[in-house]
Amino acid sequence: MKFGKAPTSLDQQVNRLMDRGMVISDRNTVIRYLSHLNYYRLTAYWLPFEADHETHRFFPETKFSDVLDLYIFDRELRLLILDAIERVEVSVRTGFSYHSSQRHGSHPHLKPELFFDKGKYRENLAKLKDEVNRSQRSGEKFVRHFREKYDEPLPPIWAAVESMSFGQLSKWYGNLKSRTDRKAIAEPYGLDEKCLRSFLHHLSVIRNLCAHHSRLWNRELTVIFRLPGRPAELASGLNPNPEGKRRLYNTLVMLVYLMDIVSPDHHWDHRLASLFDRHGIDFDRMGFPKVSSEYSIRLSAYGRTC
Structure with missing residues (x-):
């Protein structure tokens, strides 16, 4: 079947809503928002306000400002998650470079025998060379300095x-x-190394979404x-239900747990709980478990359990 929907003007989009x-209440304001926020992009945010997904009729008294508030919440959530991921990423980079160099010297990344999948190793090495070259083009002086002075094709692992x-780190x-x-x-x-490996892969996907x-x-x-099955306080705070495992709650719990380790004086959980509170977020849609735990309490508006 050939696609038959015609493009719509901003006025037509407002009329449709x-x-x-x-x-x-203010047509010009909505037009201004739609001129910067793609109508199609916003459809995911007004879905929960639809009384009928077939006709796309909204519940009575649904306001554009309700949809916009949900959109703004999601944007602020992404920025907050990126803040935590940055600190976790820098910590894991440090651990990876420190431990691998302590055991295997300055250039473990040039030793294929240290990696079990040689095909993936070659792919990762080629990608790393590209990224190092990109760093040099963007003005990173350490790459140029290394290449002017040393023979190895890549800087030491800590660089x-x-x-x-x-x-790539994952x-x-x-x-x-x-x-x-x-x-x-x-x-x-x-954490068990299998759990860390799995979570780093998951977190790299979350980071790309953000x-x-x-x-x-x-x-x-x-x-x-x-x-993870341990530590016990972490394991008990996660949502093991199949549907819950596909929502963001477990990711947030893991980030709070890791932030407690890499940045003990953080207030990230308070900032997150405050964000939920300001926007009146439905915790069920985030995958919060029905039974409260230390982590669900920390994440849900300063002690207001889910």
Whole structure:
């Protein structure tokens, strides 16, 4: 079947929303928002306000400002999550470079025998070379200095790791052959190496969603992570239900847990709880469990349980 929908003007988009029952008090303001926020982008945010998904009729008294508030919440949530991911990423970079260099010298990334999947190793190495070259083009002096002075094709791991994307860091860690190496890197976080490997992959996907301004609220996550069985207080705070595992709650719990380790004086959980509170967010859509725990309490508006 050939696609037959015609493009619509901003005026037509506003008319469509009003015809479906949305309350619009200031037409010009809505047009201004729609000129900067793609109508199609906003459809995911007004879905919960639809009384009928077939006709797209809205519940009575649904206002455009309600949809906009949900959109703003999601944007602020992405920025807050990126803040936590940045600190976790820098910490894991440090652990990866420190432990691998302590055991294997300055250039473990140039030793294919340390990695169990040689095909993935070659892919990761080629990508790392590209990223290091990009760092040099963007003005990173350490790359130019290294290449002017030394013979190796890449800087030592403690420098090269600074050019790795989070996705690449996750792949390098996951491909380490030695379980001893993986355990040494995971140990400061109190996590099993398999759980850390799984969560880093998951978190790299979340980071990409945030970086590309994709919706996180009410998203069904396609890459879920292995839930840790220890420490007990962490394990008891996670939502093991199949549906809950595909929502954002478990990701937030893991980030709070890791922030407690990498930045003990943080107030990230308070900032997150405050964000939920300001926007009156439905915790069910975030995957919060029905039974409260230390983490669900920390994440839900300063002690207001879900």
